[in-house]
Amino acid sequence: MRRKEVKQEEMTQLVVFRLGEEEFGVEILEVQEIILLSPITRVPRAPEFVEGVINLRGEIIPVVDLRKRFGLSADELKDEARIVVVDVNENLVGMIVDEVTQPLSLPTSQIQPPPPLAGGVEATYLRGIGKLEGRLIVILNLERALSASEVQALEEMEVS
Amino acid sequence: MQNKKYLDAYLDESGELLERLDGQLVELEASGAGIDELFRIFHTLKGSSASMGLEQVATLSHRLEDVLGQVRDGKLEASPELVDFLLSGADGIRALIAQETGSGPTFGRYGELIEQAMAFLGQKEEGSQHAKAASGLQLELSAKEEEQAQEPLWQLSLRIAEDCPFKGARALLIIRELGKLGKVHKYAPASSQFHNDNYDGSLVAIFSTALPHDKLEAELESKVLTDVTAHRLEPYIGQRQNRTNGKRTNGSIRVEAAKLDRLLNLAGELVIGQAQLDRIAGQLGDDQLKGVAANSQRLILDLQDAVMKVRMVPLESVFGRFPRLVRDLSRELEKKVEFVLEGTDTEVDRTVAEGLLDPLMHLLRNAMDHGIEQPQLRLAQGKSETGRVTLGAAQEGEAVTITVEDDGKGIDSASVRESALAHGLVTEERLEEMTDHELLNLVFFPGLSTAKNVTDVSGRGVGMDVVRSTIESLGGVVSVESSPGEGTRTTIRLPLTLAIVRALLVQVGGETYAIPLSQIVELVNVGSREIQNVRDQECFLYREEVVGIYDLGQVLDVPGYRPDPTRAKRIVLIDCGQRLVGCRVDQYLGQENIVVKAVGGYLPQLPFLGGATILGDGQVVLILDGRNLVA
Numbered sequence: 001m002r003r004k005e006v007k008q009e010e011m012t013q014l015v016v017f018r019l020g021e022e023e024f025g026v027e028i029l030e031v032q033e034i035i036l037l038s039p040i041t042r043v044p045r046a047p048e049f050v051e052g053v054i055n056l057r058g059e060i061i062p063v064v065d066l067r068k069r070f071g072l073s074a075d076e077l078k079d080e081a082r083i084v085v086v087d088v089n090e091n092l093v094g095m096i097v098d099e100v101t102q103p104l105s106l107p108t109s110q111i112q113p114p115p116p117l118a119g120g121v122e123a124t125y126l127r128g129i130g131k132l133e134g135r136l137i138v139i140l141n142l143e144r145a146l147s148a149s150e151v152q153a154l155e156e157m158e159v160s
Numbered sequence: 161m162q163n164k165k166y167l168d169a170y171l172d173e174s175g176e177l178l179e180r181l182d183g184q185l186v187e188l189e190a191s192g193a194g195i196d197e198l199f200r201i202f203h204t205l206k207g208s209s210a211s212m213g214l215e216q217v218a219t220l221s222h223r224l225e226d227v228l229g230q231v232r233d234g235k236l237e238a239s240p241e242l243v244d245f246l247l248s249g250a251d252g253i254r255a256l257i258a259q260e261t262g263s264g265p266t267f268g269r270y271g272e273l274i275e276q277a278m279a280f281l282g283q284k285e286e287g288s289q290h291a292k293a294a295s296g297l298q299l300e301l302s303a304k305e306e307e308q309a310q311e312p313l314w315q316l317s318l319r320i321a322e323d324c325p326f327k328g329a330r331a332l333l334i335i336r337e338l339g340k341l342g343k344v345h346k347y348a349p350a351s352s353q354f355h356n357d358n359y360d361g362s363l364v365a366i367f368s369t370a371l372p373h374d375k376l377e378a379e380l381e382s383k384v385l386t387d388v389t390a391h392r393l394e395p396y397i398g399q400r401q402n403r404t405n406g407k408r409t410n411g412s413i414r415v416e417a418a419k420l421d422r423l424l425n426l427a428g429e430l431v432i433g434q435a436q437l438d439r440i441a442g443q444l445g446d447d448q449l450k451g452v453a454a455n456s457q458r459l460i461l462d463l464q465d466a467v468m469k470v471r472m473v474p475l476e477s478v479f480g481r482f483p484r485l486v487r488d489l490s491r492e493l494e495k496k497v498e499f500v501l502e503g504t505d506t507e508v509d510r511t512v513a514e515g516l517l518d519p520l521m522h523l524l525r526n527a528m529d530h531g532i533e534q535p536q537l538r539l540a541q542g543k544s545e546t547g548r549v550t551l552g553a554a555q556e557g558e559a560v561t562i563t564v565e566d567d568g569k570g571i572d573s574a575s576v577r578e579s580a581l582a583h584g585l586v587t588e589e590r591l592e593e594m595t596d597h598e599l600l601n602l603v604f605f606p607g608l609s610t611a612k613n614v615t616d617v618s619g620r621g622v623g624m625d626v627v628r629s630t631i632e633s634l635g636g637v638v639s640v641e642s643s644p645g646e647g648t649r650t651t652i653r654l655p656l657t658l659a660i661v662r663a664l665l666v667q668v669g670g671e672t673y674a675i676p677l678s679q680i681v682e683l684v685n686v687g688s689r690e691i692q693n694v695r696d697q698e699c700f701l702y703r704e705e706v707v708g709i710y711d712l713g714q715v716l717d718v719p720g721y722r723p724d725p726t727r728a729k730r731i732v733l734i735d736c737g738q739r740l741v742g743c744r745v746d747q748y749l750g751q752e753n754i755v756v757k758a759v760g761g762y763l764p765q766l767p768f769l770g771g772a773t774i775l776g777d778g779q780v781v782l783i784l785d786g787r788n789l790v791a
Contacts, residue, residue, distance in 0.1 A: 041780040042671065043759075044716040045766060053759060053772060055780045058429065060772045062763050091762040146762070 010108040014130065016137060017084060017097040020072045022119035024097075025104070025130060025137045032085045032092060034100055037077065054094060056085065063094035064146060070121045088142050095146075106132045111139065121145075167261065170212050172414060174257060177201050181250045182484035188231075189243040189487070195232045196373070196395055202228060205253065216270055217256045223277035224249045229392065236280060245276055247484070301366055301396070305345055309368040313345070314376070318391035320361035327361040328354030330387055335365060337384045341376070342369025366396050417510070420471050427460075427467040428660050428755035434460045435776025464660060464753065472507035472656075475553045475562070478516050479504050482524060486549060489528045496535050496545055497528060502552035508560050512654055515634045516562070519627040523564040523650050524549065526623065531568030531648055541645065543567070558656055558678040559636075565649040571642040573599055580605070600640050601738040604628040628737075635678075635770070637737025637787055653735065654678075661756060663773075663783065665749035666732065669718035672781050674754055674773055679786040681733040681740060683748065688728070702733065702740065709742045710790045715768075734786035741790055756783060 014025035015034070040052040040063055049069040053060050063083060067074040080099040085092055114126040119138040125145040130137040181201050187194045202225035209217035224246060230236035252273045258264025306313070316338070320327045331354050338344050347365035369376060377393065385391055434456055441453040479501055486499040508516075532538075532547035539545050550565045573596065580586050580602050591599070604624045631638045636654035655661060655678035663674040664683075682702075690700045691709065698709040709731060713721035723744070731742040754773040759782075770785035 039779065041772075041782060042719075043763065043766070043769075043782065044718075045768075046763060050763065053763075053780050053782075055774050055778050058432070058774065059760075060757050060774065060780055061760050088762065091760050093760075093762050 011105045012108045012111060012130070012139075013103065013105045014137065014139065015084065015103050016101045017082070018099040018101060019067050019070075019097055019119075020075070022072075023101065023135060023137050024066075024119065025139045026084070026086060026142055027127075027139075028103060030086050030088070030142055032087055035083050035085065035094075037081055037083060037096070051096060054083070056092070056094070059092070061085065061092045061094055063096060065096045066145070067096075067098075069145065070125070072120050086142055086146075088146050093146055104130075104132060104137070106130050106137075114138070166212065169414070170208055171257070171261065173208060174205060174253075177205055178250055178254055179480050182247070183480050185243055185246050185250065186483040186487045188238050189240060192238060195228065198228055199225065199232070199394060209257075214257065214260050217253055217260070220249060220253055220256065220270065220273060220277075223274055223281075224253075227277050227280045229394070230281065232394075233392070242280065245280065249273055249277070301345055309343070309345060311342060311368040311370045313366060313368050313396035314393060315364065315366050315396040316380070316391065316393050317364045318362070318385065318388045320363065321387045321389045322361070324361070324387040328356070328359050331359070331361070331363050334363060334384055334388075338365055338367050341371060341379055341384075342367050415470075420467075420510075423467050424471060424660070427464045430460050431464055431660065431753055431755060432774055432776065436778070439776050461753065468509075468656075468660060469507075471509050471511075473510045473513050474505045474507050475513060475516075475560075476504040478513045478520065479551060479553075482520070482551060485521065485524060486528065489525065493528060494534065495528065495532050495547060497532055498546050498548045500548060500550040500552075502550065503554045506553040506555050506560060508654065508656065512560075512634050512636075515630060516652075516654075519630050519638075519652070520551070520562070520564065522623045522627055524551065527564055527566035527568065527648070531566035531570075533569050555656070558662055558676075560654045560656060562652040562654070563649055564652075565647065567647040570644040570646055570648050571600055571603065571640070572644065573642075576600065576602055597639075597641070598738065600642055603640060604638070604738075632787065635676075637679075637735060639737045653737070660753055662751055663754050664732065664751055665781065666712070666745040667747040667749055668716060668745050669713040669721035671716070671718055672749065672779070673712070673716070674752075674781050674783045675732060675734070675743075675786060676770065676783065677751065679734050681735050684731045684733060684742075686729045686731050686742070688725075691729075700731075700742065702742070705740060707733065707740045707742045708790070709744055711744045712789075713744075713746070715743070715789055732786075734789070736787045741786065743786070743789060754781075754783070 013028040015028050015031045016023055016025045018024070035056070038054050040054055042052040043050060043062070046052075046062075049064050049066070051063045051065050053062050065074065066072075075098075077096070077098065082097055082100045083094040084097055084100065085094045110132065111128040111130045114123045114129050116123050118126060118129055119136075121138060121140075125141055127139040127141045130139055181198070184194045184198045184201065188198060202221050206218050206221035206225060209215075209221060227236070227242070227246065227249075231238050231242070236242060248269075252267065252269060255264055255267040256270065259267045301309075301313070318334070320330050320334075324330055332351065335344055335347055335351075344365055344367040347363065349359075349363075353359050371379065380391075380393065434453070438453045438457060441449040483499055483501070486497060490497040527549045532549065533541070533543075535545045538547065548567050550563070552565070553560060553562045555561075576599060577591055580591065581588070583605075585602065585605055586594075604627070628638055631652055631654070634654055636652055638650065638652045640648065640650045642648040655676060662677045664677060664680060665672055665674050667673075684702065686700045686709070691698050692700065694706065699706050700709060701707075709729065711721075711723050712718075713723060724746075729744045730746070730748065731744055734741045734743060752775070754775075756771040757773060759769065759772050767788040768785055770783045772780055772782045775781055
C-alpha cells in the first residue's frame, strides 16, 4: 500500500474586515488587537483620513479611516464597526472598519498579484488578491496603505 | 591597571573632580581663594588614582599638590603662569586617565609636566625643606577615629631645629600645646622615640580644632612653633571621606538615568490613575471613599514632586566649566574679562542641563568674541578696561530663565538688516515694518552671521540658529536684546521639567486642549474697546507691547467654530521667545498636572503640538506648543 504524501502547503493567515461592500484582509501577524470604537480626539491639520487619536490602555495611538484613505464611500458606522489596531514599522495605528469578519487561512498559492484597481484601491497599496470559496479578499500592504507622508506629498502638490 | 570593576565609579568621580579643578584654579587666579578646596581635589585624585593603579596620574597629582602647597605657604605666588601650569597639569591628568583607560591617545607630556613641577618646587629654598618637614612619617586615622572627630581635622608636620637641646621635650610640649587648641588624635613618632638620642626632631600630628585657619596659624606661630625650622599645616583628608570644614559632603549616590526615567513614568501613571479614582469616588458619592481618594491625591502629588526633583540637577553642573572657558578665551583673544556667575544653584531637569551645554558655550564665545571689545578700544570709549560677562539663572514660576549678558559693543542692527536682505530672508517692506526687537532676533536665522572676520572662535553663521533649535528641542525659547555700545543680553526660558507639566486646560469650540503653564505669561480679559485692528490683524496693548490676537478656534480649524463677537475675549498670553502671542479661547477649564505622552511615530510631526495627555476620565487631550501655533 502506498502512503500518500501529504505536502504541507504554505498558508497565509488573514484578519478579514469589511469596508463598504468589499472585503479586505491584512496578515494576522500585523494585527495587535481589535477593539470597539472609542471616543476619538481630533487632531487639527492632520491628513484628512486621520480621524484623530484614542487612548489605548494608557497609550495614545492615531486612528485612520481607511474608507477616506481610499476614497471609498463612507456610510455611517454601525454597531459592528471596529478599530483594528495594527503595527506598522513599530508604530501602532488603529484602522476604522465597518465590520470584522472571521479570520481566514488560505494557501499562499491562492493569492494572486493585484490588478491595477481592486476593490476601489490602487495596486500599489495591495499585496494581492486572495480567492477563497468564491470570495475575493483584497489584501493590503499596510506600510504603503497607511503611509501618511505619501498623502502629504500629494496634498502639497495639489495646493501648489 | 587594577580594579576594573571600580573603573566606572573612578571615571565619574575623577571627571567631576577635574571639572571642579578648572573652576577652582580660575578662582585662585582671580581672587587667591579656594586653596583648601584645590588641595582636597588633588589629594583625592592622588589617592583614588593610586588605588586604581594609575601610577603616573597619582604622581602628577602629588607634584601638583606639592606646588600648590608652596602657594598656600606663601612661598610661591599664584601668578598667571603658575595657574597656566596647574591648568595644563589638570589637562595632563585628564589625558593620562584617558590614555590609561584606553579612551585616549598616548600622552607625551608627562615627563615635561613633572619637570615643570619640580622647577616650581625648586624655586624656593625653604620649599625643599618643606618636603623634608615630615618625610617618612605617615599618619592615618581609622574611619572610626575620623567619625569621632567633631571638628575639622588638620595635619601638622614640622621639624624641630637641629640646635634645640631637648628635641624630645620640645616635641612633647608641642603636642601639649596643640592639645590646648583642640584635640590631638594621633601623632608620630611614638612618644617613646622622643627620649631617644637620635630623635631627629620630625613630628606629625593629626588634630581637630574649631579654630578657623587664620586664627589657627596665628596660635601655632605664637605658641607652638618655637624652635621649629620648617612646618606644614594642611587640612587632614581621610581616605574615604571628603570633609569640608566639618560638613560632610551630601551623601549622594549615583543612579542610572534609565532607572530614574522608569520612576518618573510610574509616578506619571499613578497621577492618572489617582485622577480616575477621584472621579469615580465623586460619582459614587461615598464619603469614606472620597476621603481616601483625597488623601491619596496628596500623597501622590508629593511623590510626583519628589520624583521630579530627583531628576533635577543644579545648573552648577553645567556652569562649572565656563569660568575656565572664559579665562582661556580672554587670553586667546587678548581681552580683559570679568566673568560673573549667578544663580548656579537653580535646578533643572538633567536632560535640560545636558542640552544647555552647547548653546551656552556658543553664547559665551559670542559674547567674548563679538561682544567685549579690546581693552584699548574700551578705554577709548570711556568704558572700564575689563569687560564683564554675566551668566545667570533664576527660577520664575514654572520656568527657568537663563541669561548671558555682556557689556560690550552690542549687535549692530544695520549689519543685521544688510545680512538679512543679502540672504533673502526678508523683503525691504517687511524690514520697514519690523520693530527693533524683531530685527535683532533675526540673528537666530541660519546663515546670518554679521561678523566681519570669521574668527576661529566663532562667526561662521551656523551658531545662533543651532542655539535656537537646541533650546526649542528642550521645550524652551530664546531671544536677544541689545544696545549699541552698551551690550547684549540673550535670554533663554525653559520649562522646569519635560515629562510631567502643569498645564492650563482650555476649551475651544467644544474641544479641550492643554497649554503648558511654562509658556503662559498671563491670562487676560480683553474688552472690545481695547482691540485695535493693525493691518487686518486684531491686536491689543499689553504693557506697551502690541500683541496679536489669534482665535484658537480658527487656528485649529475646529469644525463648526464660530466666535462670539459680543463677549470679552479670553486671551492666553504665550511667550514665543521673540514675541508675545495672544490666543483666544472660549473657556478656562482649570490647571492640572499632566503627563506628557508622545503621540506615536506614525503621525507627521505637527509643530504646534507638544504631545498629548490622558485626563482622569480617560479623555485624550492634545497639548499645544504655543511657540508654533501661529506663524
